[in-house]
Amino acid sequence: MIVPHNVTVLRLxxxxxxxxxxxxxxxxxxxxxxxxxxxxxLLPPSLKNLANLTHLxxxxxxxxxLNFDILQWFQRLQTVDLKYNKIHTITSSxxxxxRPKLSVLLLSNNQLKILNLEVLTPxxxxxxxxxxxxxxxxxxxxxxxxxxxxxxxxHNRLKALDFCQWQPMPSMSSISFESNELTVxxxxxxxFPRLSYVSFSSNRLTKINMAAFGTLDNLQTVDLSFNRISLxxxxxxxxxxxxxxxxxxxxxxxxSNPPDIPFCPLDIEFYRISPRQHATKLRNVPRTLxxxxxxxxxKIQKSYIQHxxxxxxxxYKHLRTLDLQRNNIHTVTSxxxxxxxxxxxxxxxxxxxxxxxxxxxxxPLGWFRFLEISHNPLELIxxxxxxxxxxxxxxxxxxxxxxxx
Numbered sequence: 275m276i277v278p279h280n281v282t283v284l285r286l287x288x289x290x291x292x293x294x295x296x297x298x299x300x301x302x303x304x305x306x307x308x309x310x311x312x313x314x315x316l317l318p319p320s321l322k323n324l325a326n327l328t329h330l331x332x333x334x335x336x337x338x339x340l341n342f343d344i345l346q347w348f349q350r351l352q353t354v355d356l357k358y359n360k361i362h363t364i365t366s367s368x369x370x371x372x373r374p375k376l377s378v379l380l381l382s383n384n385q386l387k388i389l390n391l392e393v394l395t396p397x398x399x400x401x402x403x404x405x406x407x408x409x410x411x412x413x414x415x416x417x418x419x420x421x422x423x424x425x426x427x428x429h430n431r432l433k434a435l436d437f438c439q440w441q442p443m444p445s446m447s448s449i450s451f452e453s454n455e456l457t458v459x460x461x462x463x464x465x466f467p468r469l470s471y472v473s474f475s476s477n478r479l480t481k482i483n484m485a486a487f488g489t490l491d492n493l494q495t496v497d498l499s500f501n502r503i504s505l506x507x508x509x510x511x512x513x514x515x516x517x518x519x520x521x522x523x524x525x526x527x528x529x530s531n532p533p534d535i536p537f538c539p540l541d542i543e544f545y546r547i548s549p550r551q552h553a554t555k556l557r558n559v560p561r562t563l564x565x566x567x568x569x570x571x572x573k574i575q576k577s578y579i580q581h582x583x584x585x586x587x588x589x590y591k592h593l594r595t596l597d598l599q600r601n602n603i604h605t606v607t608s609x610x611x612x613x614x615x616x617x618x619x620x621x622x623x624x625x626x627x628x629x630x631x632x633x634x635x636x637x638p639l640g641w642f643r644f645l646e647i648s649h650n651p652l653e654l655i656x657x658x659x660x661x662x663x664x665x666x667x668x669x670x671x672x673x674x675x676x677x678x679x
Contacts, residue, residue, distance in 0.1 A: 488512030
C-alpha cells in the first residue's frame with residue numbers, strides 16, 4: 275500500500291486488513307496514523323516522511339522489535355501506541371538527542387521480559403509509560419528523566435526492583451506495580467520526591483516498614499491490597515507525613531487461626547523516635563484505623579497521645595488486643611450508655627499519665643477480659659461499673675489511697 279504525497283487527510287485509519295507493507299510518500303498533512311489488526315512485522319521506515327505526525331498507533335500486528343531511533347524522525351510526535359503486538363526487544367542508539375513534547379508511550383500487552391534502561395534513554399522523554407501486561411521479569415540499569423510523571427508496571431512477573439541506580443525524578447507522581455511477584459518494597463523509593471500514589475496491590479508482600487516511604491512528603495495513597503501482609507510498622511520520624519489512604523483489604527495470610535478467629539491477625543505497630551530527636555504530630559489514635567474492619571491487634575506505643583475515646587471500638591468485630599502502653603494518656607472517655615457490640619481480650623494502658631478514672635463514663639473498660647492500668651499516677655477510681663467479661667485487672671504501681679467497690 276502506498277500513501278501518496280498529495281493526500282490531504284489529517285487522520286489515516288487502516289483496520290482489519292491483511293496489510294503487510296505500507297509506504298508513505300512525503301506528506302505534511304497527515305497528523306495521525308492508526309493501523310489496527312494487520313500483518314506488519316516492523317514499523318514502516320517511510321513513517322519518517324510524515325513531517326507533522328503527532329499520533330502513531332499500530333496495534334495487533336506482528337512487530338517484534340522496536341528501535342527508539344524512530345523518535346528522531348518527528349518534531350511534533352506526542353503519542354506512540356504499540357499495544358497488543360509481539361514486541362520482545364527495545365533498543366536505541368546511544369546518546370540520542372532528546373525530543374520535546376513526547377507525551378504517552380503505550381507498550382502494554384506485548385512480550386517484553388527484560389528492560390535494560392541504560393540503553394533506553396528515550397523512555398525518559400515521555401510523561402507516561404505503560405508497560406503493563408507484558409512478561410517483565412527484570413528491570414535494570416541507570417535511568418534518568420525530568421519528564422516522566424507516571425509509570426505502569428502492572429501485570430508482569432517482577433520479583434524484585436531497585437531504584438538506587440535511578441537519578442531522582444522530580445516529576446514522577448504515580449507508579450503502579452499491581453499484579454507482580456514482589457516480596458519487598460523496592461529500595462530507594464525516595465528518588466521520587468513528588469510521588470503521590472503508589473500501588474503494590476496483588477503481590478507477595480508479607481511485612482511493610484513505612485520507613486521505605488519516609489522521605490516522600492507528597493505521598494497520599496499507598497495500595498497494599500491483596501498481599502499476605504501480617505505486620506506494618508510506623509516510625510514517627512520516618513513515615514509519609516501527608517499519607518491519607520493506606521489500602522489493606524484482602525490480605526490473606528497463612529497461619530494457624532485461633533478457633534474463635536476466622537482469619538489471621540494484621541498488626542500495626544507505631545514507634546516513637548528517640549527523645550533527643552524531633553517528634554512528629556501523632557497525638558491521637560488515627561481515625562482511619564476504623565477503615566481496617568478486620569484488625570485483631572492495635573499497638574501504638576511511645577507516642578504523644580494524651581486522650582483516648584473508646585468509641586472507636588465499635589468499628590471492630592474481631593479486635594482482641596488494644597495496646598496503648600507508654601504514651602502520655604491522661605484521660606479516657608466514651609459516649610454515655612455505649613452499648614457493647616463485641617468482646618475483646620486485653621486493654622493495656624500501663625505507663626501512661628492517668629490520675630482519675632470515672633468508670634461510670636467508660637463502660638467499654640468492661641468489654642475486655644484483661645485490663646492493665648499499672649504504672650500510672652492513678653489516685654482515684656470512682657463510679658458505678660459492671661462487666662460480665664472482666665476476669666483480671668492490674669492496678670499495681672499507682673498512687674491509690676482508697677478504693678470502694
